[in-house]
Amino acid sequence: GQQLNQSPQSMFIQEGEDVSxxxxxxxxxxxxxxxKQDPGEGPVLLIAxxxxxxxxxxxxxxxxxxxxxxxxxxxxxxSIPSDVGIYFCAGPLNNQGGKLIFGQGTELSVKP
Amino acid sequence: DSGVTQTPKxxxxxxxxxxxxxxxxxxxxxxxxxxxxxxxxxxxxxIQYYNGExxxxxxxxxxxxxxxFPDLHSELNLSSxxxxxxxxxxxxxxxxxxxxxxxxxxxxxxxxxxx
Numbered sequence: 001g002q003q004l005n006q007s008p009q010s011m012f013i014q015e016g017e018d019v020s021x022x023x024x025x026x027x028x029x030x031x032x033x034x035x036k037q038d039p040g041e042g043p044v045l046l047i048a049x050x051x052x053x054x055x056x057x058x059x060x061x062x063x064x065x066x067x068x069x070x071x072x073x074x075x076x077x078x079s080i081p082s083d084v085g086i087y088f089c090a091g092p093l094n095n096q097g098g099k100l101i102f103g104q105g106t107e108l109s110v111k112p
Numbered sequence: 113d114s115g116v117t118q119t120p121k122x123x124x125x126x127x128x129x130x131x132x133x134x135x136x137x138x139x140x141x142x143x144x145x146x147x148x149x150x151x152x153x154x155x156x157x158x159i160q161y162y163n164g165e166x167x168x169x170x171x172x173x174x175x176x177x178x179x180x181f182p183d184l185h186s187e188l189n190l191s192s193x194x195x196x197x198x199x200x201x202x203x204x205x206x207x208x209x210x211x212x213x214x215x216x217x218x219x220x221x222x223x224x225x226x227x
Contacts, residue, residue, distance in 0.1 A: 031212045042114065042202050042218030043155070050213065093157065098145065098210020099168045102155040 002027050004089055006103035014111050019076040021106040023089030032065050032072035033090040033100070043088060047074070079110050115139065116205050116219035124225045130191040133222045137184055137205030143167065144186040145206070145216060146178055150199040161186055162209040190224070198226045 006023045013019060023032070031050055035043035047058050049065035049072060056063055060077045072089055086105040093099035115138035125131055137144050146158040157170035161180035172178075175193075180186045190197060200223050204216040 035218075040220070042116070042204070042221050044114070044218070045215055048213070048215065088155065092212055093170070095212075096168070096210075098143065098160050098206075098214070099157045099170055100145075100147075100216065101157070104154050 002091075002093060002101055004091060004101060004103035006087075006089055006106050008106060009104065010107040010109070012109045012111065013079055015079060015081060017079055019079055019083075019108060020073065021087060022071060022073045023103050024071045025091070026070070028069040028095070029072075029091035030069070030095045031092055032063070034061075034063050034072070034074050035088045035090060035102075037086045037088065037105070039085070046087075076108075079108075081110050081112050084108055084110050114217040114219060116203060116217050118201075118203050118219040118222050120222060121220065122223045122225070124227065125193060126227055127193055127195060129193050129226075130189065131193065131224065133188040133190070133201050133203075133224075135186045135188070135203030135205075135219060137186070137203075138217055141205035141207050141217070142184065143206045143209055143214070144180055144184070145204040146172075146186070146188050147202040147204065147218075148199050149202060149221070153199075155202075158188070160210060167209055193226045195226050198224055200224075 034046045037043045047063040054065040089103040117136045149155045158172040160168040200221045204218045206214040208214045
């Protein structure tokens with residue numbers, strides 16, 4: 001079935017560093033979503049991508065929809081302590097709206 | 113604050129019992145989604161309701177059921193609970209019926225512990 005593989009599983013970085021994480025799939029997605037989950041909270045949508053090759057920014061965050069439609073990347077520039085959390089990629093199951101499938105998450109720790 | 117509310121925040125119960133989790137969507141949202149988050153399975157879609165009707169189903173166990181009421185709040189019922197049902201249960205809501213551009217807003221979750 002459809003699966004989203006995220007890497008790395010965890011990252012420990014120094015405040016001010018840039019971060020890159022990615023998500024890959026064996027099948028094509030028509031939409032890529034990036035969520036962040038803080039401890040004790042629900043996921044919050046950061047960026048949504050709807051077209052192959054699309055590059056979208058949200059403040060210090062930039063995400064790209066891979067040309068093959070089988071991958072996506074999220075970059076965070078100049079990380080700060082509040083960037084700590086778990087980042088998930090997600091896409092619509094069977095490319096039908098509503099049902100989302102999530103990657104396993106990348107846990108980010110930022111050292112001040 | 114996403115505008116989605118879930119109660120209770122924590123629930124501790126015993127195996128074999130039945131519990132009900134409640135969700136109130138954001139004002140104006142017609143769709144409610146339920147997800148389960150566990151350490152081994154990650155975040156998994158369970159079921160979606162749109163304006164009172166079931167719209168989509170994921171890997172929801174037969175022991176689990178949900179409904180959406182006329183005021184659009186939703187309840188997830190979990191019965192004959194097993195240890196493996198211990199997880200975080202999230203509700204999300206969106207304006208439409210689940211088109212690809214519909215943003216899902218997640219609630220804070222209910223942490224269920226089955227002892």
